Amino acid sequence: MAARSTGSSIHRLKVLQCPMNLFESGAFLTPNTGLGEKQTVLELAQAEGLAVLVNRPLNAIPAKGGGMVRLAELPVEPETGSFETHRDKLSDLEKEYRRDIAPHIKNPGQGLSPDDYFRWAEELVRLRPRVQNLEHWEQIESQMVAPHINQVLRALTNHLTGEIGDRWQVWRDRYLPELVASLRVLRREATVKSQERTAAIEKLIDPLLPEPARKEPLSRKALWLLTSTVGVTCVLNGMRTKAYVEDSLAVLHKAPLPDVRRIYEAIKQAG
Known part of the structure; x- marks a missing residue:
């Protein structure tokens, strides 16, 4: 778009990066760019041959507030007194x-x-x-x-x-x-x-997932959804521990989930 605004049809952009996760799905759902702002970010990137790297796949900031949501199962420490x-x-x-x-x-x-x-x-x-x-x-x-x-x-x-x-x-x-x-x-x-x-999130999305996918931990479901989204080239996930690495690698061998739009829209509607 910047190149066209100067009368040129050539640009040097090859890669773009944006946050995307279960709650922040505007790059996939929201037409707000391209000519007449009729394309989503992912649609325009595909049309222009751009690679798309998405970050914060497991650290979501819902539009309705409530602070950051970690899209992962968290261990609860034993009680040590009141x-x-x-x-x-x-x-x-x-x-x-x-x-x-x-x-x-x-x-x-x-x-x-x-x-x-x-x-x-x-x-x-x-x-x-x-x-x-x-x-x-x-x-x-x-x-x-x-x-x-x-x-x-x-x-x-x-x-x-x-x-x-x-x-x-x-x-x-x-x-x-x-x-x-x-x-x-x-x-x-x-x-x-x-x-x-996170239990409420899983209760919402599990009926929209194939039966085998429902048994996966939430972090893997969230990553799997992104890798199944047309237009996403790479999911940038922080991997500070071996468990994080193993969790992420497991998604690479899975077939794409069908109809991911329903899941994004369900989360968007629920907020």
Whole structure:
């Protein structure tokens, strides 16, 4: 199109890349390009002889919100006690810190006061009902919890010496296991929420799949759908582990699924 707009019929484009998955299927379903915007991205690419690489095949962002959805079956960790039990232990330890250690720490004059360095019992209670799924929890844990905890632990360990330094280290070694246990409970709850979402997805698409395909894990169904979509040249899937590689390779030997449009449209309608 860019070449034609300059009066040329020749372009040097050979490959294009776009996100595509069960929920983000616009490249296949939505006519919004070409002359008169009457072609889909995949139709135009085929007409122009372009290879199409699709990314994020298993990390979907539904149009109706709700955060990212991981299109895969997620293992749920064993229960390690209730959130309330770990929260209470965490709260008691944080009160002990504010009573015995915080008064000995010089207030930096900006940012948090030493009294507020450890208030995760309260903060996790506030966060708990807001967690949407495992992906959302991992963002909270990696971007909010871990950076703060690591910074404070490093600073206090480096600066507290003598008797108060010894007291700090004893308290820290008691506190961290309880904090980790509390975080694991919330991670488990987030995983269950993700499982409920993926189970609903499978319930929707399985009746539209051939009988043998229904027995496959969701990740393989999602990849198989993309490799069966006319116009898709290559599916770019992150493969950080051996299990991811094996899951992806298994799809390469499968015959294309019939009538993939019905599946994309069913997901689009359900949102």
